[in-house]
Amino acid sequence: MRRRLATSPFSFAVFVFIFLAGSFSFRVSRDYLPSAALISTALRRPLTSRAVSELLGSSLPPPLDGVLLPDWEVLLVLSPQSSPSATAATADGSLICLFHTGVSSPARRAGATAFRCSLPRRLRRIRPFYAPRLIAASASSAASATGHDFDFPRREMIRWSMPVAYQSFSTEDEVIVFAKGINRRKHSVRPAADIKCVFSPASRGSALAATPATSSAQEVFRCPHPSVRLPSPLRVSLAVALEAAPIATVAEYRLPSIGSQPPSRSRMGVCACTMVFNAAKFLPEWVTYHAAVGIERFFLYDNASEDELDPVVKRLRSEGHDVIVRSWPWAKTQEAGFSHCAVSNRYECDWMAFIDVDEFILAPAWTNFNSPNRSMLGSLLPVQPEIGQVSIRCLEFGPSNQQRHPEAGVTQGYTCCRRAEQRHKSLVRLNAIDDSLSNSIHHFILKDNFKTKFMRRREARVNHYKYQAWNEFKIKFRRRVSTYVTDWKQSTSLGSQDRVPGLGFEAIEPRGWTGMFCEVNDTLLRDTTRKWFGTLGLEGEYRMPWQN
The missing domain is CATH 2.60.40 (Immunoglobulin-like)
Structure with missing residues (x-):
């Protein structure tokens, strides 16, 4: 007969001690991690109270405010004093937004004193919405929530849906x-x-x-x-x-600095201002062309781009182009952005062209030249002092049977347009703009002693590459940038000129999209840019300088 194992009170106590010690060891090993390992691990699994405390001990100063933008985007506004710390932390590695529950998301810079991150899904049903803290990190994947609240100062976020x-x-x-x-x-x-x-x-x-x-x-x-x-x-x-x-x-x-004109920049004749969102791949063609015909400085209002904007701008600057990027993360504020551009550059530029990166100014007379020159655009501007604005009608180009973004650029790939001219874009004399700074994107309200000149089509036009390959065009369903234009997903303002004929309320490609809006074959700008910038290959193809 097998003997039973004897169980004494002492052996039972030893067993309980070993079990509790193991449990305690597991708890300590999970909570008490070295700082570097903690930061890396924090992004891959739930954060405990002690972990959060250690992270906060080396975090950046709390943001002045958090703003909850559309699409669950969070904008953290830092004080100017804490911005250098954030810049240094970004140089050393990535940053994360740490929320009060321990969940986190990667942070992206949005100008000199702000960062953006996404509000994690699991927090979108929790009210109120509290601003996160910026934490230095060595990885960028999101953490899981622990279900516990952590003790760091909370500040409710400002809702963009409110004034x-x-x-x-x-x-x-x-x-x-x-x-x-x-x-x-x-x-x-x-x-x-x-x-x-x-x-x-x-x-x-x-x-x-x-x-x-x-x-x-x-x-x-x-x-x-x-x-x-x-x-x-x-x-x-x-x-x-x-x-x-x-x-x-x-x-x-901020009070204005002493002296109204910035001493570090010379005054320009003609500048251009535009608002961009994920438009980096369009910029080399747009900047190269317009710089060649006379635009001297480019102001890009960055509406929270997530593409390769910075390296593209760096490349353009290395090629001698004067490109200035200003962070403008505010949703549906294009009119206000243009107002800001007009008033803040009134001592830097005489004239400002307010055009998008898919719009190219062309005078038919320029096609007679074998190369561009920087006096071309200036020749369109009136010498009469009472003219404060020049408006140029647009030709809208369709997909032109393109299935994807043309490698050689929009001027080369889109050559079929609508017959009728649509809308207009303007070059504005900045000192002629009314003090209200009111605009409709296409033109500004002028002071009483100024008037607008409307160019005839034989004098100048704007090639607007509006209806591109579907993969590019459908991005516009994300959100319209104009304050007073209805987003395409909303079933209102159906008669607006901003609406696209034949398009519904969802980003679903209409049948026959590639051939739509094609009434006239127009290769005027394509042929001109090939002559000015192109290099003819052995098989008869043209390579443009803005191609990668």
């Missing part, structure tokens, strides 16, 4: 505040007499000063500077009607 002041610019006499949610409709403007600018500490303290608005139009408001000097850093907001609390703000207020 908010998002940008400001100071002139010698006034501060210009860019704010959404006050003038909600294009032609419904709240009187300036109902509005005042409110100046307060960036830390959200009590208001220190207020001045009455002198102008209200679209998302642009003007106010005098405070009569007394205030301690910095400051924010500026807007209050509507008597005794109303100011709207939320992330708009930093």
Whole structure:
């Protein structure tokens, strides 16, 4: 008969001790990790309370504010003082947004004092929405939530769906505040007499000063500077009607620097301003062409691009092009962005062309030249001092049987257009723009003593490569950039010129798309750019300098 194993109280106690010690060892080994390993591991599995505490011990200063943008994007606004720390951390490695539950997502720079990240899916049903912290990391995959809250200061995020002041610019006499949610409709403007600018500490303290608005139009408001000097850093907001609390703000207020004209840059004759989102592959062709015909400086308002914008701009600069990128992460604010571009560059440029990266200015007379010259665009501008704006009609080009983005560029691949001219784009004399800075993207409102000249088609035109290969075109369903234009997924404003004939409310390719909008075969710009820039290959093909 097999003997039973004797069990004494002592042996039972030893067994319990070993079990508890093993459990404790497992708990410690999970919570107490070396700092470098912790940062790497934090992005791959749940973070515990102790792990979060260790991360926060070496984190960047808390952001001044978080803004919840459309599509669950989070914008973290840093103070100017903490921006150098963020820059240094980015140079050493990547950054992550760490949320209060321990879940995280990769952070991307959005200008000098801001970062973007996505709100993780598991947090989108949790209210309120708290701003995350920026944490240095050595990896970039998202962490899993632990289900526990962690003890670091929480600040509820500003909702982009609510009124908010998002940008400001100071002139010698006034501060210009860019704010959404006050003038909600294009032609419904709240009187300036109902509005005042409110100046307060960036830390959200009590208001220190207020001045009455002198102008209200679209998302642009003007106010005098405070009569007394205030301690910095400051924010500026807007209050509507008597005794109303100011709207939320992330708009930093700065006094203008001494001297109105930037001393480091020479004044240009003609510049160009555009807003870009994931348009890096179009820029070399667009910049090379327009620089050759006379545009001297390019201002790119980056609307939260996620492509290779930085290396492309670096390459263009190395080729001698003057390209300036400004972060403009605000959704559906193209009119305000153009207003900002106009007022902030009034001492740098005489004229500004407001055109998109799929639009190319062409005068038919230029086709007679064997090479471009930088006086071409200037020859279209009037010498009469009362002309403040030149408007040029557009020809809209269709997909031209292209299945994908043409390797040699849009001017080479899209050669079939609609017969009728559509809309217009403008070159604007910056000192002729009305103080309201009102615009409809295509043109600006001018001061009373200026007028607009409309060019005839035989004088100039804009080739608008609007309807491209479907894989490129469908990106426009993401969101329209204009403030007052309905997104294509919404079943409203069906008669708008911004709508595409034959297109529904979803990004579904219509039957016969590649042959649509093709009424006239037009190779004028294609042939001209081949003559000016192309290199003829052995098999008769042309290679353009902007090809990779």
